[in-house]
Amino acid sequence: xxxxxxxxxxxFQDYVKKFLADNVTVDEIRKIANxxxxxxxxxxxxxxxxxxxxxxxxxxxHGGLGADLLSAVAVAxxxxxxxxxxxxxxxxxxxxxxxxxxxxxxxxxxxLPQIVSNETKFGVGLSEYVAAREDAxxxxxxxxxxxxALFVIDGDEADYFLLSNKGGVLFLVDAKDKGLEITxxxxxxxxxxxxxxxxxNVAAEVLPGSENNPEIAKKVLDAGRIIFAAxxxxxxxxxxxxxxxxxxxxxxxxxVIGSFQAVKHMCAEMASDLEPCYAMLWQAAHSFDHEPDxxxxxxxxxxxxxxxxxxxxxxxxxxxxxxxxxxxxxGLHYWFKRIGLNRQLLGGxxxxxxxxxxxxxxxx
Amino acid sequence: xxxxxxxxxxxxxxxxxxxxxxxxxVSFKRESNVVADTLNNSSATKKSKKEITRSxxxxxxxxxxxIARAIPKEYGGYGGETDIIKSRIIATEFSKAKVPxxxxxxxIDMLVPTLLxxxxxxxxxxxxxxxxHGEMIWCQGYSEPxxxxxxxxxxxxxxxxxxxxxxxxxxxxxxxxxxxxMMFCLVRTEPQAPxxxxxxxxxxxxxxxxIEIRPLVDMTLQAGFNEVFxxxxxxxxxxxVAKRGEGWSVANSVxxxxxxxxxxxxxxxxxxxxxxxxMKEQTIDGRRLIDIPSYRDRLMQVQGKVMxxxxxxxxxxxxxxxPGQNVKLGGMIQKLVGTELRHELEGLAIDVLGEIGTLxxxxxxxxxxxxxxxxYMYFLGLIIGGGTNQIQKNIISERGLxxxxxxxxxxxx
Numbered sequence: 001x002x003x004x005x006x007x008x009x010x011x012f013q014d015y016v017k018k019f020l021a022d023n024v025t026v027d028e029i030r031k032i033a034n035x036x037x038x039x040x041x042x043x044x045x046x047x048x049x050x051x052x053x054x055x056x057x058x059x060x061x062h063g064g065l066g067a068d069l070l071s072a073v074a075v076a077x078x079x080x081x082x083x084x085x086x087x088x089x090x091x092x093x094x095x096x097x098x099x100x101x102x103x104x105x106x107x108x109x110x111x112l113p114q115i116v117s118n119e120t121k122f123g124v125g126l127s128e129y130v131a132a133r134e135d136a137x138x139x140x141x142x143x144x145x146x147x148x149a150l151f152v153i154d155g156d157e158a159d160y161f162l163l164s165n166k167g168g169v170l171f172l173v174d175a176k177d178k179g180l181e182i183t184x185x186x187x188x189x190x191x192x193x194x195x196x197x198x199x200x201n202v203a204a205e206v207l208p209g210s211e212n213n214p215e216i217a218k219k220v221l222d223a224g225r226i227i228f229a230a231x232x233x234x235x236x237x238x239x240x241x242x243x244x245x246x247x248x249x250x251x252x253x254x255x256v257i258g259s260f261q262a263v264k265h266m267c268a269e270m271a272s273d274l275e276p277c278y279a280m281l282w283q284a285a286h287s288f289d290h291e292p293d294x295x296x297x298x299x300x301x302x303x304x305x306x307x308x309x310x311x312x313x314x315x316x317x318x319x320x321x322x323x324x325x326x327x328x329x330x331g332l333h334y335w336f337k338r339i340g341l342n343r344q345l346l347g348g349x350x351x352x353x354x355x356x357x358x359x360x361x362x363x364x
Numbered sequence: 365x366x367x368x369x370x371x372x373x374x375x376x377x378x379x380x381x382x383x384x385x386x387x388x389x390v391s392f393k394r395e396s397n398v399v400a401d402t403l404n405n406s407s408a409t410k411k412s413k414k415e416i417t418r419s420x421x422x423x424x425x426x427x428x429x430x431i432a433r434a435i436p437k438e439y440g441g442y443g444g445e446t447d448i449i450k451s452r453i454i455a456t457e458f459s460k461a462k463v464p465x466x467x468x469x470x471x472i473d474m475l476v477p478t479l480l481x482x483x484x485x486x487x488x489x490x491x492x493x494x495x496x497h498g499e500m501i502w503c504q505g506y507s508e509p510x511x512x513x514x515x516x517x518x519x520x521x522x523x524x525x526x527x528x529x530x531x532x533x534x535x536x537x538x539x540x541x542x543x544x545x546m547m548f549c550l551v552r553t554e555p556q557a558p559x560x561x562x563x564x565x566x567x568x569x570x571x572x573x574x575i576e577i578r579p580l581v582d583m584t585l586q587a588g589f590n591e592v593f594x595x596x597x598x599x600x601x602x603x604x605v606a607k608r609g610e611g612w613s614v615a616n617s618v619x620x621x622x623x624x625x626x627x628x629x630x631x632x633x634x635x636x637x638x639x640x641x642x643m644k645e646q647t648i649d650g651r652r653l654i655d656i657p658s659y660r661d662r663l664m665q666v667q668g669k670v671m672x673x674x675x676x677x678x679x680x681x682x683x684x685x686x687p688g689q690n691v692k693l694g695g696m697i698q699k700l701v702g703t704e705l706r707h708e709l710e711g712l713a714i715d716v717l718g719e720i721g722t723l724x725x726x727x728x729x730x731x732x733x734x735x736x737x738x739x740y741m742y743f744l745g746l747i748i749g750g751g752t753n754q755i756q757k758n759i760i761s762e763r764g765l766x767x768x769x770x771x772x773x774x775x776x777x
Binding site: 001002003004005006070240244247248255256258259260261263264265267268269271272273275276277278279280282283285286290298301304305308350353354356357362363364 | 365366367368369370449640644652654655657660661663664665667668669671672673675676678679681682683685686689692693694696697700701754756757758760761762764765766767768769770771
């Protein structure tokens with residue numbers, strides 16, 4: 001019996017963390033977030049791709065690493081801890097899982113190797129499948145998609161978008177389709193992309209396995225939720241580390257502020273609420289691949305609970321930094337905003353808890 | 365990640381399940397010297413055909429190796445190897461089947477491990493067996509009115525006079541003192557030494573002349589605690605455990621046992637299930653409590669926390685059987701997080717019950733024997749006791765996160 005990340009998974013996570021620590025300082029994050037240095041953004045993106053994070057979930061027969069979701073979770077924790085400004089949850093987790101579970105043999109043979117080579121990039125828009133705002137949503141009829149998809153993730157350089165109608169039918173659209181209008185949305189978290197798609201008679205390539213099986217879309221959703229939880233966990237871990245080390249240096253009243261119980265207790269509260277989240281997250285990822293009966297509940301609860309803890313951490317860690325925590329100069333806000341965006345993506349805690357209740361038959 | 369325990373353990377699990385089936389519904393004869401185990405919420409209070417004494421039950425469990433597993437046979441234990449996975453399987457299966465576990469209490473949970481580590485051969489021979497068998501109940505004499513969180517400032521005095529310890533002073537928060545045959549007590553024997561190295565660990569028979577016990581009724585309206593007064597209480601010199609002045613180290617080596625055991629995740633999961641069932645059965649205006657969205661959302665929040673702590677306990681288990689696995693703050697947070705969670709869970713039950721949740725003792729309309737009301741208050745006691753949760757936060761921030769201690773206040777100010 002072993003409960004935790006394997007040595008390989010930890011190593012992979014360390015590579016990601018080290019790469020971000022070495023290459024992406026707060027100044028660089030700021031440049032990327034402000035769109036001031038596209039070359040740098042590309043360099044970081046390709047550096048992380050070189051580590052193989054894109055190939056993790058693609059089966060070996062299609063040239064990938066054939067890893068399980070827990071490996072992707074290990075990476076996502078690393079990306080969250082360094083606010084990695086690259087696509088991941090949508091492009092390299094939800095997409096390969098969707099194509100692998102619901103794609104035809106031809107689709108798998110075509111797209112999966114292209115994810116491994118990163119020649120073809122995918123944005124993902126499942127927001128309306130979870131909860132449609134602003135009357136968005138896509139109708140699918142006779143191979144044509146019409147409507148609007150909001151809050152599409154990972155799509156800045158996408159060649160295709162993975163979308164869904166309200167019934168959970170998954171399909172791909174070509175980013176170059178003439179009927180597709182792409183608009184950038186600005187979110188608080190500028191380390192990741194956020195798009196609006198308007199579709200007029202756009203050719204939709206349905207993933208046939210999802211047509212009569214709504215469980216597929218849910219599975220893809222579970223994976224995305226677990227990855228966002230992992231990202232928030234990693235970001236929270238860093239925020240606590242930063243708060244603790246700031247509190248050990250900053251002096252007031254001739255003492256380091258970390259010797260005041262008011263400050264120590266905030267740090268202890270953050271750390272002790274976050275600590276069980278590791279196990280919860282890993283359990284959810286493990287259930288995703290190995291315990292189908294448990295998987296949906298685990299994914300929902302991990303996303304909602306970790307979002308709540310991360311929100312608390314993001315607030316308290318900022319407070320420990322005092323006025324500096326509020327400044328752009330320190331850049332702590334990148335982690336704060338990362339956690340803020342993750343919390344809402346693919347359903348905020350209240351919506352997801354309602355789903356968790358439904359899974360257990362609690363709301364009749 | 366590998367959550368399989370392997371064939372040998374699955375075999376063992378079946379054996380335990382068989383045992384649980386055999387003893388399902390076991391309950392205990394009322395005995396004046398035995399304390400009801402309020403924490404376990406077991407079936408112990410319900411009438412049933414399978415009535416035996418607590419002590420008989422202890423012996424059955426020891427014989428099977430379900431408790432006292434790693435304690436040598438010569439001291440009355442099972443004489444096996446420590447096996448954390450088996451312990452976990454036993455705890456899980458007993459909990460699932462609602463079969464009562466072994467006795468807890470200060471003697472079994474704290475004194476026995478202390479004696480195994482520090483006691484003389486004679487002390488081990490004399491005390492461990494009757495303690496394990498539930499025939500010798502112990503209480504813990506640590507806290508004093510002026511030595512709470514700052515336990516090491518305790519002042520109860522012990523003087524060695526003519527081969528006897530003569531003890532004077534007062535202890536407080538002494539649970540089970542009125543039922544106990546023995547107390548293990550921290551006593552200041554070296555008044556000249558620095559406060560941590562002037563304390564000795566002494567065993568005191570509770571029928572020694574000069575001991576006075578006064579019950580201390582707590583907010584649950586039970587006398588869960590006592591004050592114990594010592595007036596020239598005289599015990600033989602050999603009743604000291606370890607050397608003079610080593611009492612602080614002796615006590616600290618087992619405080620960890622207590623903290624970890626205050627909030628068992630299996631018990632918390634059982635309580636969550638009890639709460640869920642209650643919310644499906646009880647109604648407001650004919651509507652099930654669980655169908656009321658605000659109640660349901662709070663339930664789901666608590667469930668998330670319970671699931672996290674369950675997973676966390678698996679991670680801790682794993683770290684014990686896989687040397688080198690780093691769990692960082694893993695064990696340190698258990699008392700803080702576990703007691704707060706349990707208090708929240710019981711409090712939610714009271715809120716969803718509304719006015720019914722304020723009924724107490726033997727009132728009509730009581731649900732689950734009023735256990736939510738009782739446990740809500742009881743766990744507030746546990747949040748304070750066993751090292752307050754504020755002290756826990758000091759420990760976590762200092763030992764876990766490496767933050768500095770609060771500077772000592774100088775007398776001059």
